Amino acid sequence: MSSVLTVWGSPSAVSRTGIVAAHMSDRLEAAGHQVDRLAVRDLPAQALLHADFADPAIRAALDRVEKADALVVASPVYKAAYSGILKAFLDVLPQFALRGKAVLPVLTGGTPAHVLALDYALRPVLTSLGATHVSQGWFVHDQYIHPADGDGPDRVDPQGTAFLDELVDAFADGLDGARGIPA
Amino acid sequence: MSSVLTVWGSPSAVSRTGIVAAHMSDRLEAAGHQVDRLAVRDLPAQALLHADFADPAIRAALDRVEKADALVVASPVYKAAYSGILKAFLDVLPQFALRGKAVLPVLTGGTPAHVLALDYALRPVLTSLGATHVSQGWFVHDQYIHPADGDGPDRVDPQGTAFLDELVDAFADGLDGARGIPA
Amino acid sequence: MSSVLTVWGSPSAVSRTGIVAAHMSDRLEAAGHQVDRLAVRDLPAQALLHADFADPAIRAALDRVEKADALVVASPVYKAAYSGILKAFLDVLPQFALRGKAVLPVLTGGTPAHVLALDYALRPVLTSLGATHVSQGWFVHDQYIHPADGDGPDRVDPQGTAFLDELVDAFADGLDGARGIPA
Amino acid sequence: MSSVLTVWGSPSAVSRTGIVAAHMSDRLEAAGHQVDRLAVRDLPAQALLHADFADPAIRAALDRVEKADALVVASPVYKAAYSGILKAFLDVLPQFALRGKAVLPVLTGGTPAHVLALDYALRPVLTSLGATHVSQGWFVHDQYIHPADGDGPDRVDPQGTAFLDELVDAFADGLDGARGIPA
Numbered sequence: 001m002s003s004v005l006t007v008w009g010s011p012s013a014v015s016r017t018g019i020v021a022a023h024m025s026d027r028l029e030a031a032g033h034q035v036d037r038l039a040v041r042d043l044p045a046q047a048l049l050h051a052d053f054a055d056p057a058i059r060a061a062l063d064r065v066e067k068a069d070a071l072v073v074a075s076p077v078y079k080a081a082y083s084g085i086l087k088a089f090l091d092v093l094p095q096f097a098l099r100g101k102a103v104l105p106v107l108t109g110g111t112p113a114h115v116l117a118l119d120y121a122l123r124p125v126l127t128s129l130g131a132t133h134v135s136q137g138w139f140v141h142d143q144y145i146h147p148a149d150g151d152g153p154d155r156v157d158p159q160g161t162a163f164l165d166e167l168v169d170a171f172a173d174g175l176d177g178a179r180g181i182p183a
Numbered sequence: 184m185s186s187v188l189t190v191w192g193s194p195s196a197v198s199r200t201g202i203v204a205a206h207m208s209d210r211l212e213a214a215g216h217q218v219d220r221l222a223v224r225d226l227p228a229q230a231l232l233h234a235d236f237a238d239p240a241i242r243a244a245l246d247r248v249e250k251a252d253a254l255v256v257a258s259p260v261y262k263a264a265y266s267g268i269l270k271a272f273l274d275v276l277p278q279f280a281l282r283g284k285a286v287l288p289v290l291t292g293g294t295p296a297h298v299l300a301l302d303y304a305l306r307p308v309l310t311s312l313g314a315t316h317v318s319q320g321w322f323v324h325d326q327y328i329h330p331a332d333g334d335g336p337d338r339v340d341p342q343g344t345a346f347l348d349e350l351v352d353a354f355a356d357g358l359d360g361a362r363g364i365p366a
Numbered sequence: 367m368s369s370v371l372t373v374w375g376s377p378s379a380v381s382r383t384g385i386v387a388a389h390m391s392d393r394l395e396a397a398g399h400q401v402d403r404l405a406v407r408d409l410p411a412q413a414l415l416h417a418d419f420a421d422p423a424i425r426a427a428l429d430r431v432e433k434a435d436a437l438v439v440a441s442p443v444y445k446a447a448y449s450g451i452l453k454a455f456l457d458v459l460p461q462f463a464l465r466g467k468a469v470l471p472v473l474t475g476g477t478p479a480h481v482l483a484l485d486y487a488l489r490p491v492l493t494s495l496g497a498t499h500v501s502q503g504w505f506v507h508d509q510y511i512h513p514a515d516g517d518g519p520d521r522v523d524p525q526g527t528a529f530l531d532e533l534v535d536a537f538a539d540g541l542d543g544a545r546g547i548p549a
Numbered sequence: 550m551s552s553v554l555t556v557w558g559s560p561s562a563v564s565r566t567g568i569v570a571a572h573m574s575d576r577l578e579a580a581g582h583q584v585d586r587l588a589v590r591d592l593p594a595q596a597l598l599h600a601d602f603a604d605p606a607i608r609a610a611l612d613r614v615e616k617a618d619a620l621v622v623a624s625p626v627y628k629a630a631y632s633g634i635l636k637a638f639l640d641v642l643p644q645f646a647l648r649g650k651a652v653l654p655v656l657t658g659g660t661p662a663h664v665l666a667l668d669y670a671l672r673p674v675l676t677s678l679g680a681t682h683v684s685q686g687w688f689v690h691d692q693y694i695h696p697a698d699g700d701g702p703d704r705v706d707p708q709g710t711a712f713l714d715e716l717v718d719a720f721a722d723g724l725d726g727a728r729g730i731p732a
Binding site for chain 1: 303
């Protein structure tokens with residue numbers, strides 16, 4: 001069993017990215033891992049934007065990153081890249097905060113034209129944080145993500161997340177053998 | 184005469200990026216342009232991070248972008264990319280907020296190893312915002328930027344900004360002929 | 367009237383990218399510009415791959431770049447980026463071969479998931495070559511490009527190139543005012 | 550013991566990139582792995598640039614990729630990205646040619662300003678090829694690489710490759726546990 005931190009950065013309280021992050025978190029828990037869930041939006045905004053490292057909530061969040069064996073990092077695509085709110089959180093992490101950790105990156109968005117933001121924008125940032133392994137990631141189209149409404153609670157379409165689920169399962173399987181990852 | 188908005192995104196009140204932005208703003212004013220200066224840090228943090236478009240300060244900032252003929256966009260390099268606070272501001276702009284505008288991008292940082300963040304990270308975001316022209320930009324090494332201290336006010340080393348000054352001058356010269364820019 | 371060099375890099379003699387490049391060249395000529403057309407595939411392969419600057423055909427190609435006021439640069443998307451054959455040609459250009467020139471970048475490909483290769487892969491390379499202005503570019507989906515067959519000659523679907531045509535027209539219009547481009 | 554293919558793409562017969570690739574290959578062999586070495590420059594240029602899959606030398610090269618458990622991929626930085634000759638080789642690989650394989654990327658160049666080409670240009674291409682794991686890579690400055698001359702054979706300065714050697718060792722250690730890599 002490993003500990004996984006799922007962190008997502010969306011400005012909205014009702015967030016498609018958050019729904020996908022919850023879906024992945026549930027699946028990682030079902031695979032036997034311990035999952036901690038962090039919505040960047042719940043952190044104090046001014047302390048985050050002003051990089052106030054003395055703020056207790058910021059420090060607690062950094063501790064949660066440090067304690068995790070692995071992370072899921074999720075963001076909507078805005079302006080052809082990850083969100084500013086996610087990046088504001090990554091900015092307050094220590095320079096090599098992801099050293100020794102495996103990371104599974106995920107983006108959500110309304111057009112397939114933004115798929116490559118994962119590999120050209122988000123992945124380089126995760127790599128710069130020293131991540132030991134950044135696995136193949138996935139872009140989930142908004143059309144497959146349904147916020148809670150009269151028809152029921154938050155849910156994702158299985159056809160839209162089938163490949164994502166495979167990635168999550170492989171990620172989950174790999175965590176216990178994580179020492180085998182080339183640094 | 185054109186109107187130029189200089190916007191910079193640094194989490195710190197004392198900011199090397201802000202010093203460079205001020206230097207460029209002064210130079211653009213000396214060239215006869217009207218310059219508006221916007222530090223993203225001065226915007227209300229929660230409204231910005233939560234993309235609260237009803238917030239009067241956010242709306243006023245969007246108006247300033249809309250009214251500008253051209254922009255200088257400046258950021259420190261964090262985690263091999265632009266800052267999250269800058270991106271949080273770009274995220275609240277309309278999708279094609281930079282259409283019809285010329286943009287001069289600038290980064291500051293402590294290592295030349297991060298120079299390419301300008302062309303691989305910041306420029307694609309500015310292009311996605313529909314900027315009509317994103318000019319050659321520049322990376323200013325922190326060693327050339329001196330916050331105010333006992334020796335005097337904020338200042339930049341001329342040797343560290345010589346080429347930047349040339350870019351600013353060419354940008355200033357070009358603004359009045361901006362209709363000549365291929366869309 | 368300006369002189370424009372259209373250069374495209376495809377490994378195939380029958381090339382969708384070449385069809386798009388021809389379409390754009392025809393349109394630039396119709397707008398009154400002088401257009402030179404260069405298929406990288408027609409250059410001597412070994413001289414190109416081995417960067418043999420003494421080869422007369424390579425030297426002649428470099429002259430054509432130098433003489434152009436502006437360039438159209440076109441490539442298929444392979445492996446989430448521009449083609450190697452196009453890059454092999456860009457590699458033999460002098461470091462600032464595009465200084466003082468405007469460039470219109472274009473990609474073709476079979477999936478919209480590759481759209482961002484234009485701004486994250488091709489544009490940084492063109493910028494590194496010192497291009498004074500790299501305009502908004504376009505990704506043309508293969509489905510809109512039809513190589514010659516029993517139904518007629520090479521052709522593009524108007525609906526697939528409508529926005530590209532607008533970009534070409536704006537590019538053509540801007541060339542004569544090119545001195546107004548901010549450097 | 551695993552089989553590793555070291556592939557490098559330089560247009561020059563005397564190549565600093567080739568010297569680094571040889572250094573890494575020797576080290577991987579010393580660690581007990583079987584190393585196959587492939588200079589893209591030795592492949593038939595026209596068959597490569599024209600993507601002639603019927604060419605026996607091209608087919609043999611593709612076989613060598615398929616048989617490898619892992620790859621070292623090395624390139625000089627040209628025009629702020631990997632070389633065209635390397636990319637021409639990657640272009641002829643099947644779409645997911647690196648699935649199930651670990652990859653160690655390396656760049657060489659004359660200025661630290663190009664360091665990020667590794668993570669923003671080369672890594673996205675390797676990821677698009679389906680690589681199961683692309684490890685942290687390294688940029689070796691040309692000043693540490695010495696082609697053979699009157700003073701001796703090809704050699705690298707230990708101070709310039711100390712961290713690269715650590716990456717190679719970690720990569721070598723990880724290969725036997727490669728099944729533990731999250732897909």
